Amino acid sequence: MMAMLQKVDFEDHFEAPQEVADSSHLLSPAYYWALVKRRWLYFLLPFTVIASAGIGAALLWPATYSSEGKILVQSQQIPTELVRPTVTSAAQERIQVISQRTMTRDNLIAIADKFQLFPDKRTLMSATELVALMKKQTKVAPVDLQLDFKQRLRPDQSPTIVFSVGFEYADPAIAARVANELMTRILNEDLRDRTSRATDTTKFLAREVQKLQADNTALDTKIAQLRVLQGKPATPGAPDQTSNTLGQLKAELVQKSALYSERHPAIQSLKRQIEAIEKAASSPPPSSSPDAGAPNAVSASLEALVAQQESMQKNLEAASAKLAAARLGENLEKDQQSEKLEIIEQPTVPQEPIKPNRPKVAGLALLVALMAGAGLVFVAEIMDKGIRRSADLYAIVDSQLIVSIPYIFTKAEARRRKLRLIALVVGAVLVFAAVLVGAYLFLPPLDLIIAKARVGLFR
Numbered sequence: 001m002m003a004m005l006q007k008v009d010f011e012d013h014f015e016a017p018q019e020v021a022d023s024s025h026l027l028s029p030a031y032y033w034a035l036v037k038r039r040w041l042y043f044l045l046p047f048t049v050i051a052s053a054g055i056g057a058a059l060l061w062p063a064t065y066s067s068e069g070k071i072l073v074q075s076q077q078i079p080t081e082l083v084r085p086t087v088t089s090a091a092q093e094r095i096q097v098i099s100q101r102t103m104t105r106d107n108l109i110a111i112a113d114k115f116q117l118f119p120d121k122r123t124l125m126s127a128t129e130l131v132a133l134m135k136k137q138t139k140v141a142p143v144d145l146q147l148d149f150k151q152r153l154r155p156d157q158s159p160t161i162v163f164s165v166g167f168e169y170a171d172p173a174i175a176a177r178v179a180n181e182l183m184t185r186i187l188n189e190d191l192r193d194r195t196s197r198a199t200d201t202t203k204f205l206a207r208e209v210q211k212l213q214a215d216n217t218a219l220d221t222k223i224a225q226l227r228v229l230q231g232k233p234a235t236p237g238a239p240d241q242t243s244n245t246l247g248q249l250k251a252e253l254v255q256k257s258a259l260y261s262e263r264h265p266a267i268q269s270l271k272r273q274i275e276a277i278e279k280a281a282s283s284p285p286p287s288s289s290p291d292a293g294a295p296n297a298v299s300a301s302l303e304a305l306v307a308q309q310e311s312m313q314k315n316l317e318a319a320s321a322k323l324a325a326a327r328l329g330e331n332l333e334k335d336q337q338s339e340k341l342e343i344i345e346q347p348t349v350p351q352e353p354i355k356p357n358r359p360k361v362a363g364l365a366l367l368v369a370l371m372a373g374a375g376l377v378f379v380a381e382i383m384d385k386g387i388r389r390s391a392d393l394y395a396i397v398d399s400q401l402i403v404s405i406p407y408i409f410t411k412a413e414a415r416r417r418k419l420r421l422i423a424l425v426v427g428a429v430l431v432f433a434a435v436l437v438g439a440y441l442f443l444p445p446l447d448l449i450i451a452k453a454r455v456g457l458f459r
Contacts, residue, residue, distance in 0.1 A: 035377070035381065039377045039380055039381065042373070042376045042377045042380045043373035043374065043376065043377050044373070045373075045376075046369065046372040046373045046376050047369040047370065047372065047373035048369075049369075050365065050368055050369035050372050051365055051366050051369035053365070054361065054362060054364065054365015054366065054368065054369065055362050055365055055366075057361065057365070058356065058358045058359075058361035058362040058365065059358065061356045061358070061361070062170055063170065063353035063355075063356070064168050064169070064170060064353055064354060064355045064356075065168065065169060065170070065171070065172035065175050065350040065352075065353050065354065066139075066166055066167070066168045066175065066350060066354045067166060067167055067169075067172065067175040067176040067178075067179040067347040067348065067349065067350055068139070068164050068165070068166030068179060068345075068347060069164065069165055069166070069179055069180070069183050069343060069345050069346050069347035070143060070162055070163070070164050070165075070343070070344050070345035071162070071163055071164075071165060071183060071186065071187075071341050071342065071343055071344065072161070072162050072341070072342045072343075072344045073095070073161040073162070073163075073340075073341060073342075074340055074341070074342045094190070094193070095142075095161075095163060097193075098186055098189050098190050098193065099140045099186070101189055101193075102140075102182065102185050102186050102189055103135060103138065103140075105127075105131050107185065108130075108131050108134040108135065108138075109127060109130065109131065111134070111178060111181055111182070112130055112134060114181070115174055115177060115178055115181070117134070117169070117174070117178070118130070118133065121133075137167055137168045137169060138166070138167055138168075138182065139164065139165070139166040139167070139168070140163065140164070140165050140182075140186075141163060141164055142161065142162070142163045142164075143162040143163055143164055162344070165179060165182050165183050165186060165347075166179055166347070167179040167182060167347075168354070172349045172350045172351070173349050175347075175349075175350065176347050176348055176349045176350070179347035180346070180347050183343060183347065186341065187341050187343070190340070190341045191340070194340075195330075198326070198329050198330040199330060201326045201329070201330070202323070202326040202327055202329075202330045205319060205322050205323040205326050206323055208319050208323075209316070209319045209320055209323050212312065212315055212316040212319055213265070213268075213316065215312060216265065216269060216309070216312050216313070216316055217272055219305060219308060219309050219312060220269050220272040220273050220276065220309070221272070221276050222305055223273060223276075223302065223305045223306060223309060224272075224273045224274075224275075224276030224277045225276065226301055226302040226305065227273075227277060227302065246274065246277050246278065249270055249273055249274050249277065250274060252270060253267065253270040253271065253274065256270065265313060265316040265317055265320060266313060266317075269309070269313065
């Protein structure tokens, strides 16, 4: 019986049969090198397609630029102990209200029309879609200021509030102009809102003071008339008390004039009472004298009116003080000496886009391409039923029919292996020498490179 001898290249060394499937070949570099030589086309095709598509998308993806500025909520210039502000709402609440007013439908459409935004999309979008797109591209957000334990605020110290205003657009110059427009509108809206609140408060208090003054004037007239009636003589020989009452009021007027100004409610009330008594005294006396119970009724009414006048005087003084404070607060707002918004960082034309992150997109595309190529190689290897290892051969042939004969190298094969090794060493030496020559000819001196690296010129 004749037997045919043939050299078979296995991926592992031929060993005796094993009862358990051997997986030690997975740790051998030779296995993976053979896999690369056998399946390189399965890896190359999906890798090239996906990597090219991903890198192309990263390069062709339209860039988006963001221009952003910062606004500081500056505290009141004049101490609040001297002048109280009229607008006392929290700055965060006011900023939210102002941003909502700035982001109204009419304002956003006006800004889009002013700068001719989204010219390619305007013909395909409705006004509602345009407003939604503008809101998506606009950013108004507070800036988180991190304070360490040495910078913690005192209980009487207000926190520093900074918020940013930005706009995203494909054209960096237009993005900067729109961001500036938004900041201008926010500042104008804040000034208008604070001034309007202060003016409305002053008008309201002025109306209240006028009403109290009118009521007080009517009350003064009644009191003066009752005092005239009370001061008229009951009998022909009784002394006239009207002159005594008038003298007391004039003396009180002189006394209070040294303490209060002419516009003080107390001074004005005394003047009105004196004027009313003098007017009543100059009028002709009534034809019939009052009965016996009339003086008591007049005295009781006078006491009630005097008590009511004192209460009204207190209310009028309090309202007048509030009106004076409101007028100071209104002047404070008009002169922009109260809490206000101040630009601390103007929006500028951005130099780099915020998206897309082209290196990141390209890196993800390469990663997906590697996974797709490796996955296809894995599937192809699983589906392949060829004999690659000794374990595969033992699975189909009886181990007693297989004999392992070591391969014997001839002199010519040994000579070729030696020549390849020498050529590899010579090639490595030549490449290293070429690198050294290129570095000597084209790179600056080593000490200059080290000096630049130390000062950070290569960052």
